[in-house]
Amino acid sequence: xxxxxxxxKLKLFISGDNIQPxxxxxxxxxxxxxILQGRYELEMVNVLHEPGRAEEHRIIxxxxxxxxxxxxxxRAIGSMLDAEKIMLVLGLNKPETESNQPSGLN
Amino acid sequence: xxxxxxxxxxxEGIRDAFQFALExxxxxxxxxxxxxxxxxxxxTYAPDLVFLDLNMPGMDGVETMRHLKEHSADQRxxxxxxxxxxxxxxxxxxxxxxxxxxxxxxxxxxxxxQMVARAMLEGPQLQATGEGN
Numbered sequence: 001x002x003x004x005x006x007x008x009k010l011k012l013f014i015s016g017d018n019i020q021p022x023x024x025x026x027x028x029x030x031x032x033x034x035i036l037q038g039r040y041e042l043e044m045v046n047v048l049h050e051p052g053r054a055e056e057h058r059i060i061x062x063x064x065x066x067x068x069x070x071x072x073x074x075r076a077i078g079s080m081l082d083a084e085k086i087m088l089v090l091g092l093n094k095p096e097t098e099s100n101q102p103s104g105l106n
Numbered sequence: 107x108x109x110x111x112x113x114x115x116x117x118e119g120i121r122d123a124f125q126f127a128l129e130x131x132x133x134x135x136x137x138x139x140x141x142x143x144x145x146x147x148x149x150t151y152a153p154d155l156v157f158l159d160l161n162m163p164g165m166d167g168v169e170t171m172r173h174l175k176e177h178s179a180d181q182r183x184x185x186x187x188x189x190x191x192x193x194x195x196x197x198x199x200x201x202x203x204x205x206x207x208x209x210x211x212x213x214x215x216x217x218x219x220q221m222v223a224r225a226m227l228e229g230p231q232l233q234a235t236g237e238g239n
Contacts, residue, residue: 015185015209016201047209048198051189054211061184061210061222064233077221078230089232 008040009068012080013059015047024080028065031083035092065090109227110134112153114144114170115186116162120213124157127219133227141165145173148181155226157210160187160196168200175205182226183207186214 012028025044032040047054047062057066065076067090076089087093111133113124121137128135136151138144142165148156156174160167167185174181185207187193197209210222225231 015197015207016205047189048194048201051191051194054189059189059211060214060218060233061225062208075233076230077233078225080230082230085230089230 006039008036010040010042011045011057011066011068012042013045013047013054013057013062013064013066015062017046024063027083028080028086031087035087067092108132108134109154110136110151111223111227112136112138112144112147112151112156114138114141114156114162114167115159116140117159120159120186123214123216124219127216128223130216131220131223133223141167141170141173144170145177148174149177152178154182155223156181156183157186158183159212160185160193168196171200171205171207184210184222184226186210186212188212 010032014024025042028042032042045053047059061077063078063080065080065086067074067076074090076086078086080086111124111128113121113135114137115121115124116139118139121139125135125137136147136153138147140162144156144158147153158167158170158174162170165173167187171183171185174183185197187197187209189209189211197207200207208226214222221231221233
């Protein structure tokens with residue numbers, strides 16, 4: 001699989017539908033697009049509706065963003081409004097050129 | 107000035123576990139053994155964060171949260187509970203009423219308590235491998 005075809009899977013575990021989901025999603029998508037150039041799938045999981053999935057993934061608190069990589073997974077816990085900080089926590093740094101693999105994932 | 111965290115739980119062992127973990131990080135910790143005491147202490151100390159047990163005799167976690175939010179709509183609250191459907195259904199009703207809160211799994215270990223508090227009060231944190239287990 002070509003590096004540029006690789007897709008990253010992200011799951012965002014939240015509690016409730018009323019926690020500014022639009023603002024959170026827009027911030028995250030903007031940051032992901034800048035770094036992963038659209039090569040990602042983002043799924044939202046409301047633990048109030050799907051507690052079994054929170055248990056299955058051993059989520060300890062909301063909000064948690066889980067990033068699946070070939071090396072395993074990374075998890076960021078805390079406010080998702082600061083998308084740049086979330087990217088840093090997950091080790092997703094903006095590539096210097098568009099053809100580069102996101103640093104931190106090599 | 108140290109940030110203040112309020113622990114509301116009817117189990118002394120749980121309150122102690124949170125208190126020891128959070129005082130290690132130099133947070134100021136207040137505890138309450140039921141919802142009524144918790145609401146009074148929230149009014150007195152204006153905590154930056156509340157860890158609130160869902161299942162307590164008398165005023166339960168949801169009712170306590172409603173009182174806390176009436177006093178301070180922006181109060182940051184972690185409901186501490188197991189991720190079970192019967193518990194989540196109660197929280198869904200609160201969420202449907204517009205209450206904003208986060209959920210933390212019960213039980214939490216010392217490092218998990220510290221990480222969740224830091225994530226809420228200091229900014230997003232990386233969850234180290236194994237901390238969910």
